[in-house]
Amino acid sequence: MTTANSLRISELAVCLSLFEVGSTTLFLMGGEAKQDAWLAMLTGALAGLLLLLIHLGIHHQEPELDLFLLFRRYMGKIMGTILNLMFVGYFAYEASRNLRDLSEVTVLTLLNRTPMWLITVITILVVSNTVRYGYRVLFLMCMILFPMMLLGYTLISILIPSTGIFHAELILPVLENGWKPIVKAAFPEIISFPFGQVVLFLVFYPYARKGRNFNKVVITAYIVTALALTFINQLIIFVLGPQIAAYSTLPLLETVQMIELTEVFERMDALFTMLLFLGLGIKIAAFFHGAVIGLERVTGVNYKKWVFAVGVLLCGLSFLSPTYTEHIEVGRGVTLNYSSPVFQIFLPVLLFVVILIKKRMNKKTTP
């Protein structure tokens, strides 16, 4: 249970950034707001920022304890263990969703005759191996993959406006139907995915080196990523138009398919799918880590022994939905609206409040 304080703050921030981008570019966020999708994204990002501040507040109250230890200490033994197990379940479920997303995207686009279980198994093998080496390796991997993802998304962001498929006027009319559709799209859907998922990092904050600008770096990374995501999301609207974009399964993939520059840079599906793989892989690894560390905290068994079991569990969970349609329906309907807010908003706020109350009580009793 050594909190070795061996992570640099920059590593944490980079991992947070890549984690946010992860699979967000897979879907069109805020599609109901039509051309105001960017406003919906920004609103969601703002609300997510508030959540992030709450999480950072929790962390600074007890800088040495991670999420699971916090629950144990402040909620009592039984309640704490139950909540920890719930969180482990939540992280495992999110990981399995991302795993399913990865397999579905692969089967839809690149390998359409390969059996899906094979893709799932290969992915889980690779990710399990990363998790087996510990959290330090995960963060270092993020540092290595960071230039690739940055380059990839920058390339897409530059190529799209410069090839004539970009129609700036598609963003008009702004606020055509007022703020209602924007707010409806943002709460709770955009908060749950992707901005609220930073609750996972409460598990990793204690491992970072303490420094005065810890908050600043994390918040800056979050804001920059949120802005970049809004821009990339809006690129979809700029190219496909709000109607076709809402009907498309993988809108950014369609957008990238349209790039045609000098007959050489055509059909850059592979580039974009690679970025998706990397992002999804990082997300799966991070959630996997969260679940495994949680199990270690609950049972005291070293997390390396849990990797295999959780890996198998993830494989199994990823086949929960028989069809892609149901997978998306459950994801965007049930998960986003009902289960995620509990873990991302409700429980952290509860924890924060309990910590504050208990600390105040302690202060009173120990003058």
Added chain:
Amino acid sequence: MIPVNRRHMFLVLMWVTLLGGCGNRIEMNDLGITSATGFDKHNGKWSITYQVIVPPASSISGSSGGGSQSTVTTFTSQGKTIREAVAQSSVENPKKLYFAHTNVLVIGEKAAEQGVAEIIDNYYRNIEPRQTVKMLIADGEAKDYLNKMVPPEKNPGRALSDILQRDHDRGSYYPLVNLHEFAMKISSDSGAAGVPIVTVKGQDHKKIENIDVFKETSSPAKLRLEGLSVFSKDKKIGKLSQSESLGVAWLTDQVKRTNLRYVGENGEINSFLVRKATVKTKPIKTGSRYTVRVDAKVSAELDESTSQKKISSTESINALQHQAEQLIEAQMMEGWKATQQLKVDLLGIGNKIHRHQPKEWKSLKESWPEELRSMDITINVDVSVRRTGLLQDSFSKLLGSE
């Protein structure tokens, strides 16, 4: 427990990961790469024609001249749905049809009149065909156009795609429409789009189906673009001529380079090369009705003249500019009248009103076609003839002055 060596595990895992892609292996020789696809519809059944590249004959380093084998072969298959037709093609074609490199999509006239929504759905839903494929409407049946060669080009599908591109760059008579732009236009508020028509002209149409045509210097028949097919939503409803299409191209700011010719009273001619054009179309509300205001800024050059007047003075340049302005205005009016007659919003004015004045659009939406019919247009063209080339006054003037 069998002692499992780490190396063995590693090898097994390697095999698993390396063989994972074997399910999707494709041999190049098994692919029938289509260069053009044609869609026809009879009695509710789709008839799809594929123009497939024959690799040995298409290679540049292959046999000289036409060789002994045609560079493309075509065949047709039928089905109630498009995908059924593709599946049916497997009963007569040994190769797997590969649509990713299709250059043009040719839609038969009758099929276009019945609606092309199914074709668009097919292209978006499946990963292989690209939405960037260029569209053409066939004057007649698409089948008849896919088996014709375009000498001296080896690949007719590619040649058609190049024709569309060149025309857009040089003549700007017809717009370059790919499937995605077409889909965006017809799903927008204006709901209208124009697609060029391909037709065949000449004495003997059958001859260009044979590769012997490559041996002749002058082809007995040629494929060419003629006319613009106008779509309202997904059905074809009318046709514009080349000059009307050019007018519409002006009004939608699609003109890159084109040529203007002015014929004077004495038969003298001036030819202008339009190098750059920016046209802004704006709907302006006057009272309760709308007028369209067109502002065009054009930069041209003089590239041919038999005028007897002095060209090398500012006042004659002004006269030339005035000539060009009148020509452009006339072309725009022609295009505008044609769209009004067809009652379609080819200019995308509905879209513009929706974008800039969304509240007015809500009340205008239902009666839009009638509103369009009675709309007026005011055109302001500003041409500047920047250069007159490497000759000052015209050669005819030189001859005349001796």
